[in-house]
Amino acid sequence: MHVNLIRYGLLWMAASVAMLLLGLLLAQFGVEMPAGLATVLPPMFASVLEGMRIAQATRAPLSGKAAWVNAAAMTGVVAVLTVVQLPLYWNNPVVVEARQTVPILFLTGVCVLLLAVILMVNRLFLGHGIKLGLKRLQE
Numbered sequence: 588m589h590v591n592l593i594r595y596g597l598l599w600m601a602a603s604v605a606m607l608l609l610g611l612l613l614a615q616f617g618v619e620m621p622a623g624l625a626t627v628l629p630p631m632f633a634s635v636l637e638g639m640r641i642a643q644a645t646r647a648p649l650s651g652k653a654a655w656v657n658a659a660a661m662t663g664v665v666a667v668l669t670v671v672q673l674p675l676y677w678n679n680p681v682v683v684e685a686r687q688t689v690p691i692l693f694l695t696g697v698c699v700l701l702l703a704v705i706l707m708v709n710r711l712f713l714g715h716g717i718k719l720g721l722k723r724l725q726e
Contacts, residue, residue, distance in 0.1 A: 590637045590657045590713070596664045598636055602629035626701055627708055630665060634709045637661070638716020639723070646724060648717050658710035665705050 606625045613620060641649065649657065676682055685694065 590641065590661055592660055592664050594640075595633050595637050595661050596668055598633035599629045599665060600668060602632040626704065630661065630705050630708045631712045634658075634661065634712035635716035635719065638713045638718075639720035641713075642717045642720025642724065646721070648714075648721065654710060654713055658706055658713055661709045661713070662702055662706040666702060 603625070606620070606628060610620050610625070
């Protein structure tokens with residue numbers, strides 16, 4: 588069973604927009620969200636929901652290899668959606684400053700590291716979502 592990548596992408600985008608709006612709202616009160624939260628929470632949310640859907644459809648856990656394949660595909664969706672969003676924030680003053688002051692090789696390394704973190708989050712929470720879904724089915 589494979590993850591519905593379109594639904595995963597939509598869930599990820601919805602969670603990302605919600606994080607953005609929450610960050611703007613909190614900024615009005617002088618509160619800042621941790622930077623890593625916006626990287627980890629959207630794939631966490633989308634992976635759990637997709638895992639629960641897989642559990643409903645298959646009524647069995649995924650094998651380790653299938654779970655990794657699905658997590659890698661979900662990470663690919665995040666990478667593609669991030670590239671699609673790039674023009675939206677390319678001229679943001681913070682991004683412009685980073686592009687001008689930080690070497691491109693270092694920025695590339697950070698992006699690869701973030702994708703590795705997202706892969707791990709996807710794999711961990713896909714399995715967690717499947718377990719939650721199976722537990723819900725047993726009740």
